[in-house]
Amino acid sequence: MADAKRDDLVQIHKIILEPDQRPDNLPACTKSVPYECWIKGFLVDENANIGDEVTIQTFIGREISGILYQVNPVYDHNFGEPQKELLSIGNEVRNN
């Protein structure tokens, strides 16, 4: 079975500029890597697997092509871990 089918929410990946196409005035660590991009949208192709060249329709209805990167991409940022350096501040200043 294919990883994604038409109308699935997916994310594509594009290399916009290869290192040799990037301007010369960048710091070396930036200049040595490609300039990349990820965009979400709905799959236009009937079926596709991760790594295939596909077309998506973005949330505003534009069609963009790129390499299928992820299917049903998840927002995985969160509230972080409790920080002991912060937990006692409230009582310290309230008891002042």
Add this chain to the structure above:
Amino acid sequence: MDISYSAVMSRKKDILRNATGIDYEKFEISPIAFDYEGLINSCQYSLEDAQRVLEETGVGKTPLVELKNITELVRSISPPGKGGRIFVKDEAANPSGSFKDRRAALSVYHGKKLGYKGVVTASSGNYGAAVASQAAKRGLKTIILQEVYDSRKVGQPEILEKTRACEAYGAEVWQLTVGPELFYIMLRVLEETEFFSASLYIPTSIMGIETLGYELAQQTFQREGRFPDMVAVTHAGGGNVTGTARGLKKAGSHDTVVVGVSVDLRGLHMASDVDFNRKSFTTGHTGFGIPFLTRPDRTDVPRNCARGLRYLDRYVLISQGEVFYTTELLAKLEGMERGPAGNTSLAGAIPIAREMDRDEILVVQETEHTAAGKLPSSQLTFARENGIEVRRGNPEENVPGKAIVIPEEADQMRVEDFDIRKIRLSYIENAIKIAKGYVPTSEDNLFLAEDSKSSLDFVREALESLKTNVTETT
């Protein structure tokens, strides 16, 4: 059409003229000077027009809240008779959760009025969400270009949250890796879509913020019978300072001291793939703050309407740890949980209020909303994951990109006054460099004096010393 880097960059002027509806060349006076007021007023909105447009989409008229418990804390660590009253303008109450809604509201309205079908902006922060939110209300399409990831595809939680927010408002979001080529992509997208460029630096963006300065002056006057003695503004690209200061003047609050506050991230390179995730703040820091004062026109439009140096009376720096500490104070003492970056100016206000008399009023002009990713806990978790040391101690021990030191006590908080004279000199030096051999006239000198909030004498002296330096080095 040739979409290579150099080809697109060479079409910059035409693309931007089509995307802003502004013929910037009309306002040029010389290689140094331009008609600033003429450019700002070219969109032909009065302050009242801006207020009306903002009201249509529920932007502005945010509460002015007196932070009595924080003021009390400040007084407990101040000399007798000292400890000014601190108020905050709760800008988190705007539709997308920050003062950026004010900038977006007027620009999106203007773009629609000019007949554009959509808007484009480059922003990894609150402004992107503000544009997406305002465009949703006005029925325009939105494309947001965000610098999100380093080359490992690791992104700051604060920015990832902004991607989510923009997509929640229905925007197409381009999540890009680190690099100034963001501008190249913006030009490409503008050319392809023929959408409006809702740049942070166009006239409507500044006029939108004027409503903030105006409102806070009026609210203070209505409550206290006088204007604020000082207003603290988080400074990054310069729009917040510029719009607020202009709004204060329009309200008649001419003697209010405008203090810019930035988080000190000196030493971290803005275009560095490695430094990118060593910053625990994505805005309100010196990486934007200093270059936008010394070289304001190095931006995504030919002439920048956000000119902080024209309006700043004082510029101070504060450390990351002090901003996180302040964010805790605001939640625990005032019951207001707000995003850390938006508390940069409040963090600066605490040590500054200690110098002020008890009857003086200091208004902190913004807060921002909080969410997953936009919290001290998520930002400090991320900092540790990227090798940053986090500990309690004297905030003087903060090292940008290496150590975040959270104060042990409020009286350890200090601002570092940045020598604004040096910034003015550096601004004048850059203006001369950009003009490439052009010899400034007396009209140019006047422009430089106004644009750097200095004097003709100061400009003449600076130009003399530059000449001497040139002779010495050649």
